[in-house]
Amino acid sequence: MNTALRASTLRHAYVRFALALSPVPVVVWLVWRGQPLAAALLFCTVLTTMTIGTLVPRCALFGRMIKRLPQAGDQALLTIDDGPHPVHTPAILDILDRHRIKALFFLVGDRAAQHPELVRDILARGHEIGNHTQTHPAGTFWMLRPARLWREIAGCQETLAALCPGQPPRFFRPPAGHHNLVTSLIARSLGLRMMMWSARGFDGVLTDVPAITRRIALRLKPGAIVLIHEGTPVAVEVAEAVTSLLAASGLTCEPPASLAFRDDEVVVERRAAP
Numbered sequence: 001m002n003t004a005l006r007a008s009t010l011r012h013a014y015v016r017f018a019l020a021l022s023p024v025p026v027v028v029w030l031v032w033r034g035q036p037l038a039a040a041l042l043f044c045t046v047l048t049t050m051t052i053g054t055l056v057p058r059c060a061l062f063g064r065m066i067k068r069l070p071q072a073g074d075q076a077l078l079t080i081d082d083g084p085h086p087v088h089t090p091a092i093l094d095i096l097d098r099h100r101i102k103a104l105f106f107l108v109g110d111r112a113a114q115h116p117e118l119v120r121d122i123l124a125r126g127h128e129i130g131n132h133t134q135t136h137p138a139g140t141f142w143m144l145r146p147a148r149l150w151r152e153i154a155g156c157q158e159t160l161a162a163l164c165p166g167q168p169p170r171f172f173r174p175p176a177g178h179h180n181l182v183t184s185l186i187a188r189s190l191g192l193r194m195m196m197w198s199a200r201g202f203d204g205v206l207t208d209v210p211a212i213t214r215r216i217a218l219r220l221k222p223g224a225i226v227l228i229h230e231g232t233p234v235a236v237e238v239a240e241a242v243t244s245l246l247a248a249s250g251l252t253c254e255p256p257a258s259l260a261f262r263d264d265e266v267v268v269e270r271r272a273a274p
């Protein structure tokens, strides 16, 4: 990966961190001036803002992100995280084919390198792949320093681009959706747009498939970005239930490649009239 791009991106990232820490001297100064309440108020405000911006996945405080498809008509987008998986991916691909649904698979670089044939199969069957980091450090991703964040995102991009020349990922999704002050900055410098979701059933932690499906159904509307996972005990059952739900909803899930950017939004390119 371009070392000059890496250096300039990390420089910007550290400047952003320094700016975020700039209230700290003010807090110290307020304490020194004998104004502990004002200092505590300022400290809590900054801490709360940082915590919400980091740990609330769909909070765009630290950078723009895609949360739904604007101007989507009757479109929805199914996204599937955490693959490829040697058992689940082939089964889910068959389910998608049966329902004529195209999806966006957010893949983990290390897992893709172990199963390159699955990555190629995903693309060959008309789906798209996205960047979901190289090692998927779900519990710690939000607290990684910029250099490690770069390795995770750029490493996955390199892995996937090498496996599928000409079809590099266009979208990035952080593990668990947690992102810090500079995650979006690094993704954008690599040509990636951060994509979250608007409908999920917490299938990463729950195993009650009807309950998972009901949660998604409640949020399923035109423009929805649906999130499900591979690698869970109920991955295939959830995929079957959610694709059935999508097929019955009247919404269409066309090839993600038909989604094009306008500024930071994903828009659906209108087909020419027959």
Ligand SMILES: [Zn+2]
Pocket: 081, 082, 132, 136, 174, 175, 176
């Ligand atoms: Zn994930």
